[in-house]
Amino acid sequence: MARPKNQEARRGALIDAAGRAIADRGMAGLRIKDIAAEAGVSAGSVLYYYPELDDLVLAVHQDAVETYLTQRQQDADAPEGPVARMRAALASGLPEGPDDPVHRLLFELHGVADRSAAHAALMASLFAREVALYSTLLQVGAAAGDFVLVAAKVSDLARNLVAMEDGYGLHIVARNPAVDRATALTLLTAYARAITGCPEL
CATH class of the missing domain: 1.10.10.60 (Homeodomain-like)
Structure with missing residues (x-):
């Protein structure tokens, strides 16, 4: 043994x-x-x-979520200052391209969430933790005077950022010719600029 x-x-x-x-x-x-x-x-x-194959697939989903979130946090923590950190977070949430293995894997696994409570919980946890990441970045930027937030409820702004990432990411992985990484990042950054009042983003 x-x-x-x-x-x-x-x-x-x-x-x-x-x-x-x-x-x-x-x-x-x-x-x-x-x-x-x-x-x-x-x-x-x-x-x-x-x-059981289902147990292995669940272990893959757990590992993928933790690995992805750890990398996102490291990317956001690396630069100096709220503006650079927000830029890094925005870039880290989108697939590198349609063949990005991490995002392809996550989208495939999220696809079983409607039939599995365990997978649904992982998907919800990923969303909540990404919202928490953006909420912290927005709050720190506002406290530093770099951001002037357009809404009092920071979590709403953070949810929109994550939802936009997910939407654009799905189209990138699905090879939608109208949405590539560069276009998605430009549009996502424009939204972040609008909600923070920060032209430096």
Whole structure:
């Protein structure tokens, strides 16, 4: 039997492989053998750690949400000052392009939220934590005098920013020719500029 540390590493490798398989092939028709092939192991090895495919997919969703949020927070924390941090946050919320593996994976996994309470909770948690990120950036910018907010309820402004990111991101990943990353970022930044009264954004 594998030692606990080895088991954890093997579970992590299977989660990574399953994430790649979902991003590449989509959720429809996902099979254990697809994940096994991606991981370079037998189907039996996958089933040893995850007897139910649904449990593995949920673990992938949990990992994807945490990894994505950690990266977003790091991106927003890196620059100096509220304006630069807001710029970094805006850039970090959009796919790099239609083949962006992180966003493709998240959109695929969010697609099962209407049929699974656990996946719905993860999707809601991601949204709430992104709203919290923007709320903090807006509040800090206002306190520093860099932003003059157009609404008293900061969370409403933050929700709109996240919803716009999600909407544009979906169209980018879906290869809508009318919406590429550069266009989406320009429009998202224009909205942020309008709600903060900050022309430097």
